[in-house]
Amino acid sequence: MDLQLQPPATQCAVSGEPFAAGARVASHLVRVGAALEIVRYDVLEAHLEAFRPEGFVACRWVQPYKPRRSGENPDRALKLTAENLFVTLADPTTEPTPENTRLLQFLALMLERKKILRPRGASSDGLRQRYEHAKSKAMFEVPAGELTPEFFVAVQEQLSVLVGAPKVKETVAPAPAGEGSPPEESPAAAPA
16 A cells, blocks of 8 residues: 655645754644545644634644654655554554554555564553564554554545545446347257
C-alpha cells in the first residue's frame, strides 16, 4: 500500500504561522473533492479549534515539528507506505486516538504478515503487544484489541479513504429463459 502525499508543511494550514522546531503539529490525512484526492494538512496544535477540513479525515496524529535537514531526500518523504504510517502512528510522541489505534493495530497485523514486524509478546501489564521492526530493531508497543468483524469494517472505511474504495466487479446477468431467439438445431440432430 503506497500513497503519494505532499511533504510535511513548514507553516500552519490555519494561521500561516511558520513552524518552529519542537512546536506541536497535528497532521491530518483528508479525502477531498470529487476526485477523492488525499490531502495532508499540518496545523499548529494551538489552532486546532479553528481547523475545519472539507472532507473525510482518515487519520490524525500530533508530534513535534522537525525541520527538514539539508541533503534529505524530499521524494522519499512524499511516499507514505504502510510501514511509514505505522512508524509515525506508533511513535511515542504521537497522541493516540481511537481511529489511530485501530489503524495501528491493523497495520501491525499486516506488517507482521509481511515479516516487517516481529511479534515479541505482550507488555508486562498485558495491555499492549510488543513488536520489533525487522530492519531497525526498534521496539514498538501497540494497544491490544480484539479483531472483531466490527473492527475490520471500521478499518476498511479508514483505508478506503486512503487508498480508494475496492473495485466492484461487473457481472453480466444471464438472459432469462424464453427471451431471445431459440437455439437452432444442427442438421445432424434433425430426424431423418
